[in-house]
Amino acid sequence: MAEKHVDELSGVETTGHEWDGIRELNNPMPRWWVWTFYLTIIWAIGYAIAYPSIPLLTESTKGLLGYSSRAEVASEMADAKAAQAGLLDRIAASSVDQIIADPELSTFAIAAGASAFKVNCAQCHGTGAAGGPGYPNLNDDDWLWGGSADQIYTTLVHGIRDTQDPDTRVSEMPSFIDMLTPEQMKQTAAYVMSLSETPSDAALVEPGKQLFAENCAACHGEDAKGNRDLGAPNLSDAIWLKGKGEAAIIAQMRAPKHGMMPAWQARLGDTTVKQLAVFVHSLGGGE
Numbered sequence: 001m002a003e004k005h006v007d008e009l010s011g012v013e014t015t016g017h018e019w020d021g022i023r024e025l026n027n028p029m030p031r032w033w034v035w036t037f038y039l040t041i042i043w044a045i046g047y048a049i050a051y052p053s054i055p056l057l058t059e060s061t062k063g064l065l066g067y068s069s070r071a072e073v074a075s076e077m078a079d080a081k082a083a084q085a086g087l088l089d090r091i092a093a094s095s096v097d098q099i100i101a102d103p104e105l106s107t108f109a110i111a112a113g114a115s116a117f118k119v120n121c122a123q124c125h126g127t128g129a130a131g132g133p134g135y136p137n138l139n140d141d142d143w144l145w146g147g148s149a150d151q152i153y154t155t156l157v158h159g160i161r162d163t164q165d166p167d168t169r170v171s172e173m174p175s176f177i178d179m180l181t182p183e184q185m186k187q188t189a190a191y192v193m194s195l196s197e198t199p200s201d202a203a204l205v206e207p208g209k210q211l212f213a214e215n216c217a218a219c220h221g222e223d224a225k226g227n228r229d230l231g232a233p234n235l236s237d238a239i240w241l242k243g244k245g246e247a248a249i250i251a252q253m254r255a256p257k258h259g260m261m262p263a264w265q266a267r268l269g270d271t272t273v274k275q276l277a278v279f280v281h282s283l284g285g286g287e
Helices: 031-050 069-092 096-101 103-120 149-158 182-194 202-215 246-254 270-282
Strands: 014-019 022-025
Touching (some): 069 270, 096 103, 103 270, 182 202, 182 246
């Protein structure tokens, strides 16, 4: 048997391992550390016996205590639903205006509506409800169909251009490609742009104003402030849904883009729709 090497300076045997002339001392671990390690092993064995832990082919061991984290979560969810039941019943029996007038119901509805919005509405309107090209910003006070709590509720219930709902909100802007010449469209776009910003050619504004009165005022109003009964947008402000600029206006006149929002009542239920309406109304632009 080979004689073990002893370090000259410390007098401690080495492990026999050597790297580039460097040897490792064979010092034992501290006794407290060893006993702590043994205790963790004992604890792990006890835990495996008491709680579900050992995986089997189709499930795991149940443990002597019969504990289940899933059962605990299910119990907590049941308790939460039981606590909410009274508030949900009151929301179901109230109008959106009554909900907003009740501080307790309003607080609950806004919180629940915010959660429902992230799951069902954020995909189009954004997580902050700021919208994007073709998707309305729900934070401002520019509303196609009205921004009161009841009007928002009606829009959510029936949707916009949802062919599955007979009472859906419908508005169709016609194509003017057969009614106006390219020059007339350019003039009309210049007039519309002049209502909120500086047009590219001021000389086109006056003839465009006349063309607007003859072709567009029936829906958008003589003052171009829109008509919420028809879903016609306000053209006198600087808020643009389909695109900004005269080129975008002309494109909309030539080939109008018509968005669609589904009717949510059949999908989510009336109570959740009310909560969504209260939440959207609370964002800052509600009237």
